Amino acid sequence: MQNILFFGDSLTAGYGLRDHKTESFPALIQYKIAAEGLAYHCINGGLSGDTTAGGLMRLEYWMNRPLHLFVLELGINDIIRGISPQTTAKNLQAIIDKVKLKYPGIKLVMFGMEIPAFIPGAFANDFKAIFRTLADVNQITFVPFYLDGVAGKAQFNLPDRLHPNAAGYKVMADRIWPVLKNCLL
Numbered sequence: 001m002q003n004i005l006f007f008g009d010s011l012t013a014g015y016g017l018r019d020h021k022t023e024s025f026p027a028l029i030q031y032k033i034a035a036e037g038l039a040y041h042c043i044n045g046g047l048s049g050d051t052t053a054g055g056l057m058r059l060e061y062w063m064n065r066p067l068h069l070f071v072l073e074l075g076i077n078d079i080i081r082g083i084s085p086q087t088t089a090k091n092l093q094a095i096i097d098k099v100k101l102k103y104p105g106i107k108l109v110m111f112g113m114e115i116p117a118f119i120p121g122a123f124a125n126d127f128k129a130i131f132r133t134l135a136d137v138n139q140i141t142f143v144p145f146y147l148d149g150v151a152g153k154a155q156f157n158l159p160d161r162l163h164p165n166a167a168g169y170k171v172m173a174d175r176i177w178p179v180l181k182n183c184l185l
Contacts, residue, residue, distance in 0.1 A: 002041070003043055004071065004180075005043045008050070009047060009051075010049060010050075010163060012045065015048045024046070026042040043065075046073075051077045051078050052087075052091030053078075053087075055095055063099065067106055068107065069107045069183055069184065070103070070107070075113055075127070076113045096134065100138075110131055110138075110142050114151065115128055150168040156171055
């Protein structure tokens with residue numbers, strides 16, 4: 001059995017779900033893996049409210065087991081807190097570097113994020129560019145917008161309009177599974 005670590009914030013953790021152990025994104029991917037008969041175990045390394053700096057600080061704890069695939073979903077809390085895009089990029093690169101150093105043959109996936117409409121201008125554009133740039137520089141698989149098909153759609157979000165509900169996570173898992181499956185085969 002090989003491990004897949006989903007390392008992120010509330011969007012990985014399953015914030016606000018009735019049962020994050022069965023309804024979160026990593027849980028839904030685990031169901032898809034089982035349906036395919038693949039020998040992988042999904043680990044939910046999400047922490048609600050986490051920033052890239054927080055992720056960098058807690059990374060060692062999650063790398064204490066063998067990993068085959070590392071899925072990185074961090075950064076949106078940085079922009080909400082006004083952290084510069086340069087600092088976010090530096091922290092994400094440091095996470096990628098640490099993972100590659102410990103597991104030289106590991107496959108990585110970067111989940112990109114769009115900027116909420118209440119954050120305007122060049123800052124938002126600089127932030128959005130971080131994810132593709134890092135994926136290209138590090139030659140890792142890239143999902144441009146993790147919440148594609150879910151963001152801004154009331155039927156797929158919690159009342160806070162920021163976090164997916166169980167139906168939203170199903171949309172995301174169906175859309176992203178082919179990318180992840182390709183990394184496993």
